[in-house]
């Protein structure tokens with residue numbers, strides 16, 4: 215997969231390299247997901263609920279299933295480097311990943327379909343996470359650009375997501391990047407129902 219951000223000819227520092235995740239990336243993805251998921255959780259969430267969700271939803275087996283799902287796209291961000299060569303498809307890439315995004319192309323559940331106004335297949339942004347030391351460096355925006363590109367290729371003109379009502383930092387990010395709040399939903403984390411805001415981004419026709 216060719217990186218989205220081509221390097222500069224003069225070897226200057228580059229933005230993140232965003233690639234489609236391959237099976238080689240699964241251990242890195244699971245590690246990064248376990249490290250970053252707690253960042254989106256509200257303070258009242260118990261450590262059992264958090265670790266239960268990580269074990270169920272963010273394990274290597276869970277990422278393996280996602281990568282095998284033709285309606286799922288997983289993108290991974292790694293630091294760009296001036297010397298980096300174009301990675302060959304399927305080969306492991308050097309460098310600790312800084313972030314990842316996971317989307318599902320499918321009809322939204324009925325309660326969400328009512329909020330977004332369509333029962334057609336759309337893009338559900340299920341995960342967008344950047345490791346703590348890399349926040350504010352444009353990686354989230356770069357991953358989102360990749361998600362929008364994938365949505366476009368799949369013929370989806372709408373991206374939706376849920377984020378915890380106490381996760382004001384993510385809310386600011388989504389509002390800054392063009393999403394609008396369209397309602398609320400409840401979301402199960404480790405057996406406990408949490409309250410999310412639902413956001414949607416509609417691409418112009």
Ligand SMILES: CC(C)(COP(=O)(O)OP(=O)(O)OC[C@H]1O[C@@H](n2cnc3c(N)ncnc32)[C@H](O)[C@@H]1OP(=O)(O)O)[C@@H](O)C(=O)NCCC(=O)NCCS
Pocket residue numbers: 250253254342343344345348349350351352353354355356375376377378381382383384386387388390391
């Ligand atoms: C939310 C998250 C993915 C954003 O990624 P990021 O790489 O830090 O964001 P970027 O640097 O690409 O920022 C993009 C824009 O959003 C803005 N933004 C990001 N976080 C912000 C914040 N907390 N408050 C205000 N603006 C913010 C940036 O200023 C930037 O705007 P600009 O490009 O117009 O200057 C990242 O902070 C993260 O992983 N958070 C923890 C996990 C999480 O909550 N994920 C979302 C779960 S739904």
